[in-house]
Amino acid sequence: MNDNNTLSLSIMSGKGGVGKTNIVLNLGYALHGAEMTSMLMDCDLGLANLDVLLGISPERTLHDLLQTGVDAEDVLVAIENGFDMLPATSGVPELVEMDEDMQDILFKKLINLAGEYDFLMLDLGAGISHTVLSFASLTQLRIVVVTPEPTSLTDSYAMIKVLVTQHGVKDFLVLVNQATSAGEAKQTFERLSAACKNFLNIDLRNLGFIHQDSTLVESVRRQTPLLKFAPNAQASKDIKGIAKKLMRYRDDNLERISGRAILKDFPTP
Amino acid sequence: MPKENNITFPQNELATELAMLQKELGSHFDSSNGSKLAESLWVFRQIEGLSTEQWDSLSSKHDLAQWITLPLDGDAFPHLNRLQKTLERLAYQTEHDPLTGLANRRAFDRILDIEMERSKRAKTPLSLAIFDLDNFKKVNDTYGHPKGDEVLVEFAKKLQESTRRYDLAARFGGEEFSLIMAGSGLVKAQRLLTRLLKEFKEIEFEIPEGNGTFNVTCSVGLTCYKGSVNIEISELIELADGALYEAKQAGKDQVKVSRLPFVDNVPDDTLVHANEKQFLFGGK
Numbered sequence: 001m002n003d004n005n006t007l008s009l010s011i012m013s014g015k016g017g018v019g020k021t022n023i024v025l026n027l028g029y030a031l032h033g034a035e036m037t038s039m040l041m042d043c044d045l046g047l048a049n050l051d052v053l054l055g056i057s058p059e060r061t062l063h064d065l066l067q068t069g070v071d072a073e074d075v076l077v078a079i080e081n082g083f084d085m086l087p088a089t090s091g092v093p094e095l096v097e098m099d100e101d102m103q104d105i106l107f108k109k110l111i112n113l114a115g116e117y118d119f120l121m122l123d124l125g126a127g128i129s130h131t132v133l134s135f136a137s138l139t140q141l142r143i144v145v146v147t148p149e150p151t152s153l154t155d156s157y158a159m160i161k162v163l164v165t166q167h168g169v170k171d172f173l174v175l176v177n178q179a180t181s182a183g184e185a186k187q188t189f190e191r192l193s194a195a196c197k198n199f200l201n202i203d204l205r206n207l208g209f210i211h212q213d214s215t216l217v218e219s220v221r222r223q224t225p226l227l228k229f230a231p232n233a234q235a236s237k238d239i240k241g242i243a244k245k246l247m248r249y250r251d252d253n254l255e256r257i258s259g260r261a262i263l264k265d266f267p268t269p
Numbered sequence: 270m271p272k273e274n275n276i277t278f279p280q281n282e283l284a285t286e287l288a289m290l291q292k293e294l295g296s297h298f299d300s301s302n303g304s305k306l307a308e309s310l311w312v313f314r315q316i317e318g319l320s321t322e323q324w325d326s327l328s329s330k331h332d333l334a335q336w337i338t339l340p341l342d343g344d345a346f347p348h349l350n351r352l353q354k355t356l357e358r359l360a361y362q363t364e365h366d367p368l369t370g371l372a373n374r375r376a377f378d379r380i381l382d383i384e385m386e387r388s389k390r391a392k393t394p395l396s397l398a399i400f401d402l403d404n405f406k407k408v409n410d411t412y413g414h415p416k417g418d419e420v421l422v423e424f425a426k427k428l429q430e431s432t433r434r435y436d437l438a439a440r441f442g443g444e445e446f447s448l449i450m451a452g453s454g455l456v457k458a459q460r461l462l463t464r465l466l467k468e469f470k471e472i473e474f475e476i477p478e479g480n481g482t483f484n485v486t487c488s489v490g491l492t493c494y495k496g497s498v499n500i501e502i503s504e505l506i507e508l509a510d511g512a513l514y515e516a517k518q519a520g521k522d523q524v525k526v527s528r529l530p531f532v533d534n535v536p537d538d539t540l541v542h543a544n545e546k547q548f549l550f551g552g553k
Contacts, residue, residue: 153549158541165538195548 006262007250008120008139010043014155016126018147019177021049022216022226023239024123028083029227030243031119037082038119041110043135046096048088050123054079055223056087063089065109066102072113084117086110098131107138107266114262118250126155128162137167138263141249143207147178148188157195160202170202175242176209185209207245210238283316284331291333315341321351334359366440368418369425377439377447381502384437384451388496395494396450396458399509400428403486403521405444412477420485423472431465447509455493455526462489462524470522486522488513498529 011024024040031038042050042062051058060075065086076084089095098106114120122139124132136142142163146156156174163169174192179185185208193204213235219226227236250257261267294312324338334355340348364376372380381397388395402408402424409417421444428438428446437449450458466487473482490513494505512527519525 150550154541154546157545157549158539161541161545162539191549191551195545198548199545 002115002258002260002262004115004118005250005254005257006115006117006120007141007246007257008114008122008262009246010122010124010136010139010142011145012124012132012136012142012159013126013145013152014128014157014159015147015149015152018126018145018152019210019216020126020145021053021123022220023143023145023175023177023210023242024121025050025053025225026227026236026239027243027246028079028085028119028121029225030240031247032080032083033227033240034243034247035082036118036247037116038084038121039076039114039117040079040083040085041120041122042086042088043122043131044125045088045098045131046090046092047125048090050085051077051087053220053223053225054085058087061087061089062106063092063095066105072110076113082117096125096129096131103131103134107263111263111266119246120262128159132159133163133167136163137169138265140257140260140262141173142169142171143173143175144204145175145177146188146192148176148180148184153188153192157192160192160196160204161200164200164202171205172196172202173205173207175207178212179209180212182209208238208242210235210242284327287327287333287336288331291336321348369422369440371425371428371446372437372439374439374441377437377441377449378502380437381449381505384449385494385496385502385505387451388494389499390496392496393452394454395496396453396455396491397494397505397509398448398450398458398462398489398491398524399441399506399513400424400446400448400487400489401513401517402444403488403517405485408483408485412474412483416474416477420474423474424469424485424487427465427469427472431461431468454495455491455528458491458493459524459526462491466522466524488516488521489524490514490516491524491526492528493526494529500529 011020011027013020021042021044028038028040040050042048044050045062048061056077058075058077060070062075064070065072065075072086075086077087078084095102120139122135124135126132144156144160146152160172163172174189176185176188179188189204189206189209193206196202196204211234213226213233215230215233216226216235219229222229226233227239230236321338321340328334328336337352338348339345364373364379365371366373384395387393402420405417405420408420421440424446425438425440428448432438432448432450435451436453437451439447439449441447448462450461453461466489470484470486473484475482490509490511492505492508492512494500508527508529512525515527516523516525
């Protein structure tokens, strides 16, 4: 069912602009550097960003996959060897709220291809739209990206609460981004974690943090991934550390991962 | 409906007899035996000299529309067409108001039930308006009931004209009407209703046997369902009714909106409460 032990991850955040897409892209690079294959899927449907960070403008997008005769291979864009992405569409409001039929078509076409990678990462849009919530509950793991700002904290908490109460999802990994210090990152995680423990009775897992880093802003402007632009920047090192943790998690849980569908409800034939 | 005409069947007592028989037979109808078919009979009786036209007259006078007739001379098949037409008319009558031709309360309840289910499933808005013509009793008392009926018919016409094909306009009875607007939220619905009220009050009704004209205004209560909470049909109607009452209190000739209480609109299990926020900000 999951012969290659593909680990599927949703990268999500309650609030927009916390650095989700940059994290996904650079995690992909870090995994590639460690000779792991991964497929990134830009799931910010309707307002795509992943392609922009790479400085590419793909001709075909996830939108095309909804048409008959178009397969996942036709839409896939190779970033590096063994590191591919599926670009989303910008400016199609109909895609923001994807109904069940559309999701079904999309994932049935993708699932076999996804099974050929070590990692499948879904870069979800911000917020708590129906699409975001249902995608998040499909993957094996969820990474909630949060910054020390109170607005980010509240929005992430609200998103977790909806997933817990409405979708029965209980396991979340928290990644603190744009932290000025280890202490600030710790405090951010602990606040969110304590609230979740106290009110929702769930334990969050700490995936670590990424330092605030001005080189990241520069890399975005140059449409070059940070790990390529400044591999030795503090944020780059942090991201590599996070990637290592994910690889370790995958290694430690191979048996569990292979026994589960890559995406819930979409078993590979 | 067949027009009442002056043909009277020679044996007028037959009508009385049929009516009595109908009453008597009605008491034999046993609906308790639902699982297996209850014993039943077709009862035929040949009435010589009765023509189709005469039966129509009898049937409309004495409410015998459910009786089946078959001519014994000539071809029976054209008569089956009559039978079909009668069935269609009866079916129409069960769901329509005879005066205005709008749906009646029964059809309204059925459609509202379907639309609320659809709204729940698809999370699409559903607006419900209840209308009451202002000071209608005075119209009846001053200008007579035929004039009152004319006002009702005109209002029904305006209502039909201003709505879309998939809206349902119904007459609740008396001077009360309703409108189900599937897929419309409050803003769209309010716009439609305001225009409808304005156009209706511009209609000039002629004063019978007198000079001049008069106008009639209307009050509306509006509410909107978004499918997010479980409420009964009756609760939605009560909300619209409450708004209608407010419109009357506020001086009539206007639309008032009554929203589902905010707390009911929000699923409490996912709502982030103040204490949770305080906790996140480091307070206790």
